[in-house]
Amino acid sequence: MDKGDHSTAPYRGPKLPNVPDDLVISGVLDMDCDERLWVPQSKDVWFRPLCFNVSQGYFVNILRVRKSGILSRHRHTGPVHATVLKGRWHYLEHDWWAEEGGYAFEPPGDIHTLEVPDGVTEMVTLFHVTGAYIYVDVDGVSLGIEDVFSKLQAARNHYDEVGLGASFADQFVR
Numbered sequence: 001m002d003k004g005d006h007s008t009a010p011y012r013g014p015k016l017p018n019v020p021d022d023l024v025i026s027g028v029l030d031m032d033c034d035e036r037l038w039v040p041q042s043k044d045v046w047f048r049p050l051c052f053n054v055s056q057g058y059f060v061n062i063l064r065v066r067k068s069g070i071l072s073r074h075r076h077t078g079p080v081h082a083t084v085l086k087g088r089w090h091y092l093e094h095d096w097w098a099e100e101g102g103y104a105f106e107p108p109g110d111i112h113t114l115e116v117p118d119g120v121t122e123m124v125t126l127f128h129v130t131g132a133y134i135y136v137d138v139d140g141v142s143l144g145i146e147d148v149f150s151k152l153q154a155a156r157n158h159y160d161e162v163g164l165g166a167s168f169a170d171q172f173v174r
C-alpha cells in the first residue's frame, strides 16, 4: 500500500541542517558545448567534470577520447559506473565490450587495461568513479594515482588557463 502524500503542496517545514545545495547542469549530452569545459588529460583525451564530491571521495565526469589504442592500465579502489555515450571500448582482461548506449559496473580491486579499438574516432563515456585510479604496469606495480582531488586540481588549473578562472571548477564541488 502506497502511504505517500500525493497532494500538490510543497514541503513547508524547516530545511534540514547542513544539507548541501543541489547541483544541476544542463546540456551534459551536448558534445558541441563550449570547448573550454573540456579539461585536457593527455594528448587527445579530455574530461568534462560534472561533480567533484570531496566529502565522499568520488567524481562524475564525461571522458572524451579522440584516438584509438591503449588508454591506461589501472586498478580501482572503489566502484565505477560507466555509461557509454558514443563509440565503444573494452578492457584487455575481459571479454565484454562497453558499447554506445550501454552501461558497465567496474568493481573495486579490478585491474584492467582500457583499449579504444581501431575505427573509433571518438569515444565518450560518463564515468562515476569512487576512490582512486591507481595506474599500474603489467605486474600491477603502481605508477601513479588519480582521485577527486587531483581531478579538481587539474580542472582548476585548466579553467584558470582558459580564462574562466580557477574557481569555475568549484561549482562542481559538493
Ligand SMILES: [Fe+2]
Residues within 6 Å of the ligand: 074, 076, 080, 106, 112
Ligand atoms: Fe577502469
